[in-house]
Amino acid sequence: MNGMSSRAHKIQFEELYQQYHPMVLQMCRGYMKGNEEPAKDLAQEVFINVWNALPNFKGNSSHKTWIYRITVNSCLNYLRDRKDQAKVPIETIEQKHTDESQPLETEIAKLYAAIGRLAEIDRLITMMVLNEIDYDEIAQVMGLSSGNLRVRIHRIKKNLKNDWNNAN
Amino acid sequence: MQTEFNDIKQLWKQDKTSAKDSPDSSAVIKLAEQKKRGTTKTQLANITVLVVVVLALLAYFIFVAKFQLTLSKIGAILMCGSIILRIGIELASIFYAKRFDLSEAALKSNNSILNYFNFRKKIHSTVTIAIIILYSVGFYMLTPEFSHWFPLWLLILIDLSYILAAVIFSYFIRSAIRREMKALNEIKRLREDLLTH
Numbered sequence: 618m619n620g621m622s623s624r625a626h627k628i629q630f631e632e633l634y635q636q637y638h639p640m641v642l643q644m645c646r647g648y649m650k651g652n653e654e655p656a657k658d659l660a661q662e663v664f665i666n667v668w669n670a671l672p673n674f675k676g677n678s679s680h681k682t683w684i685y686r687i688t689v690n691s692c693l694n695y696l697r698d699r700k701d702q703a704k705v706p707i708e709t710i711e712q713k714h715t716d717e718s719q720p721l722e723t724e725i726a727k728l729y730a731a732i733g734r735l736a737e738i739d740r741l742i743t744m745m746v747l748n749e750i751d752y753d754e755i756a757q758v759m760g761l762s763s764g765n766l767r768v769r770i771h772r773i774k775k776n777l778k779n780d781w782n783n784a785n
Numbered sequence: 786m787q788t789e790f791n792d793i794k795q796l797w798k799q800d801k802t803s804a805k806d807s808p809d810s811s812a813v814i815k816l817a818e819q820k821k822r823g824t825t826k827t828q829l830a831n832i833t834v835l836v837v838v839v840l841a842l843l844a845y846f847i848f849v850a851k852f853q854l855t856l857s858k859i860g861a862i863l864m865c866g867s868i869i870l871r872i873g874i875e876l877a878s879i880f881y882a883k884r885f886d887l888s889e890a891a892l893k894s895n896n897s898i899l900n901y902f903n904f905r906k907k908i909h910s911t912v913t914i915a916i917i918i919l920y921s922v923g924f925y926m927l928t929p930e931f932s933h934w935f936p937l938w939l940l941i942l943i944d945l946s947y948i949l950a951a952v953i954f955s956y957f958i959r960s961a962i963r964r965e966m967k968a969l970n971e972i973k974r975l976r977e978d979l980l981t982h
Contacts, residue, residue, distance in 0.1 A: 627814065634810040639801060661813060666887045668817040674888070683888050690887040690894045697971045725800045728793060738891075738978045747797040759979065760890030774790045781793060 621672045630668055637684050638664070640748065647744045648692045648737070651729025663691045678757065685750070685758045689741050696737060731781050739773045746770055828879050832872060839868045852930055860926025867919040874908055895976050902969040909962045917958075921951060 621629075641663050646656040666687050674683060732740055738759075745755045756766040846852065846861040881901055887894060924947055932940055 631810045664813045665817040668814060670888045687887050689891045693975055697968055724796055728796050736978055747794050760892030778790055
């Protein structure tokens, strides 16, 4: 276990879990197009991976960046492994919220629907931008060059804004 | 009214999940440990089955059949050898899969997984087919010597049931290969997407 005692492993995991679970869950929700149950399942998968990887954490990056990397990789693997089951039509979720929800909830459902219409990689980058993560940090998480990422974010923002305005 | 990206960001912030929604972390730890044990058990079970089959075949060939013909001896070696090769591949796959690091950058992690699935593709397209052929050839090489021991009808029954078993077995192998190739295509697509501006 690379020198980490079982107790230290548990304590550190609990701290990370308490601090980052909301962030991870929201990101999973966006990735799963606002669909709550698969999002919870995916967030659980992320933290199982965090638990397994924690003894090997070398401290080369902040815990936050490290957890973002695990979240991004877990999201990409999750859809690859469950592509057929995980397909949820965006309209179903959007419709469910517009039918019975408060205005804010309806707006939020529309936001998740708009994020859900983006390609997987763009979806993940978008959510990190929405979480105000530094562009260089996002580039590190994705393994892309800063220049490449900036061009991409510019395009995503434009598409998301247009999609949002067209849908409303 | 035109919405700006900052308005979208504000909406996103309003949906920040409350920490109260987080389930108990000990449940996740328990599940992680269960999953790890489950995966190890499955991997060990697969290898154990193959080892038991080899040992049973060896015991049969050495203590029961006691083949006289060289053809039969070569057949027995081919059958056992092909299963031992399969065991080696299973162990290599486990070793390879254990090296995945999900805390790497997405592109690097995608590359590692892509290499793993390319390795599996190479295995399936060459070694798996070779294993099935070697095992089958080995099996039929036993037939001439078996013909001294068993009546013709039983020999035909044994050979025909082998074909049936091979067809069923090949169907399952083909399904598993198709699943893995589908995953490989998906990984390639994500890589393309990652590298596109």
